[in-house]
Amino acid sequence: MKIVVCVKQVPDTETRVRIGPDGRSIVDxxxxxxxxxxxxxxxxxxxxxxxxxxxxxVLVTAGPERAQSALRTGLAMGADSAVHVxxxxxxxxxxxxxxxxxxxxxxxxxxxxxxxxxxxxxGGDNSQIPGLLAELLDLPQVTVxxxxxVGDGRALxxxxxxxxxxxWETNLPAMISAQKGLNxxxxxxxxxxxxxxxxxxxxxxxxxxxxxxxxxAPKVRVTALELPPPRAAVQMIEGDPExxxxxxxRLLHEEAKVI
Amino acid sequence: MPGVLTFGEQRAGKPRRPSLEVVxxxxxxxxxxxxxxxxxxxxxxxxxxxxxxxxxxxxxxxAFEAPALATYAxxxxxxAVAQVVAEIKPRIILFPFTATGKDLAPxxxxxxxxxxxxxxxxxxxxxxxxxxxxPMYAGKAYATVEWTGEPQMASLRPNVFPLGTPDPAxxxxxxxxxxxxxxxxxxTGVTAAxxxxxxxxxxxxxxxxxxxxxxxxxxxxxxxxxxxxxxAVGASRAVVDAGWVDHQLQVGQTGKTVSPTLYVAxxxxxxxxxxxxxxxxxxxxxxxxxxxxxxxxxxxxxxxGDVFDLLPRLTAAAKAHSTARGA
Numbered sequence: 358m359k360i361v362v363c364v365k366q367v368p369d370t371e372t373r374v375r376i377g378p379d380g381r382s383i384v385d386x387x388x389x390x391x392x393x394x395x396x397x398x399x400x401x402x403x404x405x406x407x408x409x410x411x412x413x414x415v416l417v418t419a420g421p422e423r424a425q426s427a428l429r430t431g432l433a434m435g436a437d438s439a440v441h442v443x444x445x446x447x448x449x450x451x452x453x454x455x456x457x458x459x460x461x462x463x464x465x466x467x468x469x470x471x472x473x474x475x476x477x478x479x480g481g482d483n484s485q486i487p488g489l490l491a492e493l494l495d496l497p498q499v500t501v502x503x504x505x506x507v508g509d510g511r512a513l514x515x516x517x518x519x520x521x522x523x524x525w526e527t528n529l530p531a532m533i534s535a536q537k538g539l540n541x542x543x544x545x546x547x548x549x550x551x552x553x554x555x556x557x558x559x560x561x562x563x564x565x566x567x568x569x570x571x572x573x574a575p576k577v578r579v580t581a582l583e584l585p586p587p588r589a590a591v592q593m594i595e596g597d598p599e600x601x602x603x604x605x606x607r608l609l610h611e612e613a614k615v616i
Numbered sequence: 617m618p619g620v621l622t623f624g625e626q627r628a629g630k631p632r633r634p635s636l637e638v639v640x641x642x643x644x645x646x647x648x649x650x651x652x653x654x655x656x657x658x659x660x661x662x663x664x665x666x667x668x669x670x671x672x673x674x675x676x677x678x679a680f681e682a683p684a685l686a687t688y689a690x691x692x693x694x695x696a697v698a699q700v701v702a703e704i705k706p707r708i709i710l711f712p713f714t715a716t717g718k719d720l721a722p723x724x725x726x727x728x729x730x731x732x733x734x735x736x737x738x739x740x741x742x743x744x745x746x747x748x749x750x751p752m753y754a755g756k757a758y759a760t761v762e763w764t765g766e767p768q769m770a771s772l773r774p775n776v777f778p779l780g781t782p783d784p785a786x787x788x789x790x791x792x793x794x795x796x797x798x799x800x801x802x803x804t805g806v807t808a809a810x811x812x813x814x815x816x817x818x819x820x821x822x823x824x825x826x827x828x829x830x831x832x833x834x835x836x837x838x839x840x841x842x843x844x845x846x847x848a849v850g851a852s853r854a855v856v857d858a859g860w861v862d863h864q865l866q867v868g869q870t871g872k873t874v875s876p877t878l879y880v881a882x883x884x885x886x887x888x889x890x891x892x893x894x895x896x897x898x899x900x901x902x903x904x905x906x907x908x909x910x911x912x913x914x915x916x917x918x919x920x921g922d923v924f925d926l927l928p929r930l931t932a933a934a935k936a937h938s939t940a941r942g943a
Contacts, residue, residue, distance in 0.1 A: 482873075527800060575731070
């Protein structure tokens with residue numbers, strides 16, 4: 358099986374967000390960059406399927422120079438090769454443009470059996486790339502997967518929904534997006550880290566993928582980015598536990614009026 | 617007439633609440649624009665939901681009722697919505713940011729060429745164009761977004777947009793639609809979670825537990841208070857990663873971002889990625905032994921104390937409160 362995994366490099370979830378001087382982006386100079394956690398589930402699942410059925414795992418990312426370290430992380434986990442799309446157009450584009458770029462890169466890897474993504478890129482939090490990519494690549498999609506069983510030409514997938522799970526059946530090739538709970542991603546071994554340095558990363562730009570720059574113009578633009586409004590100071594409830602409990606319930610009912 | 621189009625979810629002719637919130641939001645925009653509100657409903661009995669949608673503001677309902685559309689399939693449902701988009705050319709398309717909406721909206725955006733902003737918490741019109749506000753970094757920051765073209769498509773976070781007062785006298789014109797129902801991936805079954813459990817993202821009240829509970833065997837204290845308050849149960853990443861509870865309960869970055877009217881954090885210190893996911897709650901209660909716990913910085917009410925002393929007493933007080941109110 359040939360499995361393509363789309364990965365995104367994102368700020369560590371522990372990052373304290375500061376707004377940049379342009380008022381539209383975050384200060385990213387002291388950010389610790391990681392592979393988006395949901396993409397790690399996708400990489401892990403791809404490796405498990407490959408190890409069970411044979412084949413190869415190819416990583417694809419779109420991002421600046423630093424994004425290469427996200428690919429190295431995935432290669433160190435055990436992926437076989439990677440494609441890095443690096444293009445100035447990426448700075449200004451949106452999810453639609455990013456999906457076009459990724460779709461262009463994934464097409465160069467055809468034929469493949471499966472395309473995996475994280476169900477959400479941490480930070481942008483759009484949850485759009487899997488669906489956009491599936492449509493652009495004309496693939497069936499199953500998103501937010503917590504269980505994947507790959508069979509002959511099809512896969513059974515469990516998907517998380519509000520208050521339960523859906524079972525899906527899909528033809529292959531398909532696009533499946535990974536949710537937390539799908540697996541426990543492995544840590545790269547020292548041997549993995551060493552061998553990752555020798556694994557091939559193909560670097561391409563949008564033109565090499567045959568993409569028209571006009572098609573990458575953003576449809577949605579961030580015009581301002583702000584920190585959330587500060588919250589009111591805390592009112593501490595004193596007394597013994599019995600009185601604290603009663604007083605809290607009273608305040609929630611009489612003052613906050615929420616119960 | 618160019619207007620506002622919404623996607624609605626229904627089960628057995630009963631629209632789901634987030635879909636009604638979306639129709640109500642669409643109505644408010646359409647009133648300013650002098651436009652109509654159309655809604656797409658898919659599934660047998662879809663038209664039966666038209667009346668309720670109308671009462672919240674829909675002027676027209678496009679119902680796709682083929683038996684093959686009874687269970688959700690992204691491709692055929694996206695085709696249905698895209699067909700209506702091609703027919704009525706809406707300026708604005710609104711989806712609920714629910715499990716189904718989250719799956720479907722991007723596919724429709726790619727089919728129709730619409731720009732999509734996900735998980736919006738505020739919509740406004742500026743010179744007749746849509747301006748939205750949406751959280752990024754799980755709520756550590758809020759972005760204002762604008763669209764460069766049309767259709768302007770947004771998915772709306774459940775539980776944030778007001779329903780308003782329904783007008784039972786309002787009626788919607790129902791149009792039945794037909795679409796190719798072929799799909800290469802489809803739902804073959806649904807397993808519901810335990811009965812009576814309140815879903816986190818739609819809950820008005822959430823009671824969450826963290827490491828302060830010391831072990832999974834004590835998590836019933838959280839469940840007890842949640843039950844007494846009619847609340848959903850949440851958890852911090854620490855206890856999810858430790859395997860105490862299912863990750864579906866995780867609040868924060870890499871879990872769910874929630875905005876209930878009341879969030880009760882028990883034994884949760886308030887790691888930055890947890891605060892990101894819940895600090896837009898209207899009221900926050902923090903119960904913690906550590907006076908320096910960051911959770912107190914976002915809380916409205918704080919109790920410095922032991923969750924083992926407080927939770928049983930709070931549960932009893934909450935039960936007494938609801939009994940007194942019910943009497």
